[in-house]
Every structure is written in structure tokens, then in C-alpha cells.
Amino acid sequence: MTTISATFREQAASLQSKLVSMRRELHRFPELSNEEFETTKRIRAWLTEAGVRLLDLGLPTGVLAEVKGAHPGPTIMLRADIDALPVNEETGLPFASEVPGKMHACGHDFHTTSMIGAAKLLHDHADELHGTVRILFQPAEEQAVGARAVLEAGALEGVSAIFGMHNKPELPVGTVGIRTGPLMASVDRFEIDIFGKGGHAGVPEAVVDPVVVSSAIVTSLQTLVSRNVSPHYSAVVSVCKLQAGSSWNVIPDTAVLEGTVRTFEPEARAIIPDRMKQVVEGVAAGYGAEARLNWTSMLPAVNNDPAMAEMMRRAAEAQGLRVVEAVPTMGGEDFALYQERIPGCFIWMGTGGTEQWHHPRFTLNEDAIAISAALFAEAAVLGLKSIG
Structure with a gap:
């Protein structure tokens, strides 16, 4: 794993400027839950440009992509959420929201671009994969209805495990919080x-x-x-x-x-x-x-499977990241609905921000984008081998 770990880090670093550009474009044009039509078009275009195969999700918004490995094996899923909040941005950033009353105040633009990066890395190493990785860009997390729609659309059929994250402003870049058991209420x-x-x-x-x-x-x-x-x-x-x-x-x-x-x-x-x-x-x-x-x-509560949490720890360590025990929060996440069906792990990704989620001055350190992309590519490779 050492060789591919280093390769993921190097390739993710080379993608950093492009991923930052994507994130800033999403940030400038935020869309609320189930209104992510232009966001969906952008994600599809970027994945197509990267050569990543798109599947039919069967929903008005959201994207489902797939990287099929050259070797047989299980199917796992990486998940990002794509919707914004009805918040008027007050950051003063040059790429601040251009839509009055709407803002990516929870960092879903960060989640999205990180997983686009992971999809690209996995696509470039498809000949080394033992199985298939689906990458889900889920709509309507903020309204807690997106995961239900995805499940009803059948996107989880044949999937053995799922992995996701949320940015964590109080954790520095290069640090991840991982916990077995309940993480979100x-x-x-x-x-x-x-x-x-x-x-x-x-x-x-x-x-x-x-x-x-x-x-x-x-x-x-x-x-x-x-x-x-x-x-x-x-x-x-x-x-x-x-x-x-x-x-x-x-x-x-x-x-x-x-x-x-x-x-x-x-x-x-x-x-x-x-x-x-x-x-x-x-x-x-x-x-x-x-x-x-x-x-x-x-x-339900976000409840991390012990084996999947341990696998995420191994992936983070392979990427040279600092792993800390994740502190639970009474915030909720519809990622929990996937975990009712299949084992999974949801982690905190350190982004060194200045304000908490949903604040009009919420920001994050974009250096975490490439780090996150490499981590989830690593997790996918490890996950396929562990489950297979």
C-alpha cells in the first residue's frame, strides 16, 4: 500500500489547484436542497472530463458515478452531499456567494470537490482495483430527505459498505476524527x-x-x-x-x-x-x-461500524494524517439511513475554519481538499481489499 499511498498524495497535490477552482465555482453559485440543478450539471461535466463513468441516478438532482476495477471484487460507495443553506454570506471572500440569501455555509462544496478528486484518482488506478467504487453526490442532505430518495432509487443495491465525511472547523488540516459507534445524533x-x-x-x-x-x-x-x-x-x-x-x-x-x-x-x-x-x-x-x-x-443516529472505522484509521495513517478520537455531536446527518442498510463509517475531516457550520462567516482551509481526496481514494482501495 505504501507505493499507491504516496502516489495518491502526489497526484492529489497536482489536482489541488483545479479542485480549488471547482470548489470556488460551487461556492459562488449555491443551490438549496432539491434545487441543485446547475450544481448537478457542473459535477457531471467535471466527472465526464475526468473520464469517470456516470450512472443514471434517476433523480432530478444529484449524481452517481462509478469506477469499475480491472479485477473482480465487491462494490463500495463514497458519498458527498451537494446542497447549500438559506444563509446570507458575510465572509467577504472574492468568491463569496453571488446568490442573495444562499450560501455553502456547511462546506458541502468542499465535500463535493474532495470526492471528485477521489473519483479521478481511482479512475486513474482502475487497473489496480479489486472491485467497484461508486461515488454518490447526494442532494438535499440539509432537509434530511436526500438519502431516502437515493435509497428509493436503488443506488445502494449491491453495495457492501459506505464511507463519508463532514468537514470539522475546529480540527486542523491534516487531522481526522474517527470513532466507533455513535457519532451524530x-x-x-x-x-x-x-x-x-x-x-x-x-x-x-x-x-x-x-x-x-x-x-x-x-x-x-x-x-x-x-x-x-x-x-x-x-x-x-x-x-x-x-x-x-x-x-x-x-x-x-x-x-x-x-x-x-x-x-x-x-x-x-x-x-x-x-x-x-x-x-x-x-x-x-x-x-x-x-x-x-x-x-x-x-x-437515526450515525453509527460507525467497528471494522469500517478501523479501516478508515488505517487509510488515514497510510496517508500520514493525524488521527484523533472523533467527538460526537448532537447534530444529525441522513448518512445514518445508509448505515441502517450496510456497514459504513463517517468521519470528521479537519479544515481549520474560523466559524462553526451554518454561520454566515463560515470558512475553511482549502488545503484540506487534496488531502481529503487522497484519503478517500486510499479508503476505497483498502475497503475493497478488506471486504473482498
């Missing part, structure tokens, strides 16, 4: 409708105030974690929206709460919905109001 959404009785603000005894009920529910929901979930588990309940009333002197009839629950463990995730329903309805009844909980299960 499950994502569930709730909406609570509260029904009281409105009236004059100066006559509170004649009303059932849904604002007061809402406040009590928000406070009580914190006991879901502190008194219902084992201290050995991790969970977060966040109420992110409280909407009620339209005037300063009128108590409204209704209020609406919306929020999210994040966990790493399936056991904790299973407990919370029923217990939340009991708390919501019980608190409301105590005030003479009614409440209705609407629960939406969205994503």
Missing part, C-alpha cells in the same frame, strides 16, 4: 398544539391562558432527560419555537410549540415520545387546557 421533531380559552388580558380569571400553559410545558419537558432517560445515555430536548397571540392586550386561544429531540441510543429514543405525550397532556390538563403532541421520527 438521531433527529426527531415535535409540534405541540395547545388549546386554551382567550380573552381580555385584564380579566385573567375568565380565560385559560395558553401562554402560561406553554411556559409550564417548556419547563416540564426538561425532566424528560433529567428524570426519564438513564444518566448513561445522552439526550437533548430543545423547544425552538413558541408562537402565540397577535396583540399585547389579548390572551389568545391557542399556542404552538415546536422543537427537536436528539439522542445517540435507540433505547433513549424509544422512551421519549410516550413520556413526552404524558407530560404535555398532563401539564395542560392541570391548567384546564388541552394539548396535542405531533411527533415526527426523522433520522
Whole structure:
């Protein structure tokens, strides 16, 4: 592996300026989830120019490419996401977004160009591959609907393992975070409708105030974690929206709460919905109001397979990168849906940025692009041999 590892590093370095140019073009013209039409055209054009074969993904946006090795073997997948966010960019960069209110504030442009680089490296070494590598450029990750569409399109059929990443601003370039087990939390959404009785603000005894009920529910929901979930588990309940009333002197009839629950463990995730329903309805009844909980299960936790995580560690070490234990986050990722079907590993790629994801001044160090391309080409080669 030493020879091909060095070759990947050298060839990726020679691609760096071109990959940076691609990334900056994507950055200037960001597109939101399921609107990535021009992004899709650009990716297809760049892969075609590199000689990489394109498959029919069967979706309006997104790209599926394939590098078929000269020798028989399994099929594995590398995945990048391609959508941007509804954020107004404030970086002041010369290649800043030219689309008002839209920005690659999560670094998906970095993920995309890194995987284009990996595809090119693998294509140039197809005669050495024992199996097939598919490279997926997935749409609509930010809305948590892209992976489901990809699965329904059958893109994972015949695939034995999957690998992906997210940039990590707090990790320096040349460092990767890898972890076995949960890395990103499950994502569930709730909406609570509260029904009281409105009236004059100066006559509170004649009303059932849904604002007061809402406040009590928000406070009580914190006991879901502190008194219902084992201290050995991790969970977060966040109420992110409280909407009620339209005037300063009128108590409204209704209020609406919306929020999210994040966990790493399936056991904790299973407990919370029923217990939340009991708390919501019980608190409301105590005030003479009614409440209705609407629960939406969205994503499981990103859960790294031990063998795949170990394989990624070996790939990173072969590329001379510093490997650290990845710190989990309560953020979610629809990469988890692939891991429900097949083993996989999702890692943090150090990009030495100045701000966290989704910030209007989010930036990253572009030196990480070639490093990432070489790493995932290495991982593909190792993965095919390990699985085969």
C-alpha cells in the first residue's frame, strides 16, 4: 500500500489547484436542497472530463458515478452531499456567494470537490482495483430527505459498505476524527398544539391562558432527560419555537410549540415520545387546557461500524494524517439511513475554519481538499481489499 499511498498524495497535490477552482465555482453559485440543478450539471461535466463513468441516478438532482476495477471484487460507495443553506454570506471572500440569501455555509462544496478528486484518482488506478467504487453526490442532505430518495432509487443495491465525511472547523488540516459507534445524533421533531380559552388580558380569571400553559410545558419537558432517560445515555430536548397571540392586550386561544429531540441510543429514543405525550397532556390538563403532541421520527443516529472505522484509521495513517478520537455531536446527518442498510463509517475531516457550520462567516482551509481526496481514494482501495 505504501507505493499507491504516496502516489495518491502526489497526484492529489497536482489536482489541488483545479479542485480549488471547482470548489470556488460551487461556492459562488449555491443551490438549496432539491434545487441543485446547475450544481448537478457542473459535477457531471467535471466527472465526464475526468473520464469517470456516470450512472443514471434517476433523480432530478444529484449524481452517481462509478469506477469499475480491472479485477473482480465487491462494490463500495463514497458519498458527498451537494446542497447549500438559506444563509446570507458575510465572509467577504472574492468568491463569496453571488446568490442573495444562499450560501455553502456547511462546506458541502468542499465535500463535493474532495470526492471528485477521489473519483479521478481511482479512475486513474482502475487497473489496480479489486472491485467497484461508486461515488454518490447526494442532494438535499440539509432537509434530511436526500438519502431516502437515493435509497428509493436503488443506488445502494449491491453495495457492501459506505464511507463519508463532514468537514470539522475546529480540527486542523491534516487531522481526522474517527470513532466507533455513535457519532451524530438521531433527529426527531415535535409540534405541540395547545388549546386554551382567550380573552381580555385584564380579566385573567375568565380565560385559560395558553401562554402560561406553554411556559409550564417548556419547563416540564426538561425532566424528560433529567428524570426519564438513564444518566448513561445522552439526550437533548430543545423547544425552538413558541408562537402565540397577535396583540399585547389579548390572551389568545391557542399556542404552538415546536422543537427537536436528539439522542445517540435507540433505547433513549424509544422512551421519549410516550413520556413526552404524558407530560404535555398532563401539564395542560392541570391548567384546564388541552394539548396535542405531533411527533415526527426523522433520522437515526450515525453509527460507525467497528471494522469500517478501523479501516478508515488505517487509510488515514497510510496517508500520514493525524488521527484523533472523533467527538460526537448532537447534530444529525441522513448518512445514518445508509448505515441502517450496510456497514459504513463517517468521519470528521479537519479544515481549520474560523466559524462553526451554518454561520454566515463560515470558512475553511482549502488545503484540506487534496488531502481529503487522497484519503478517500486510499479508503476505497483498502475497503475493497478488506471486504473482498
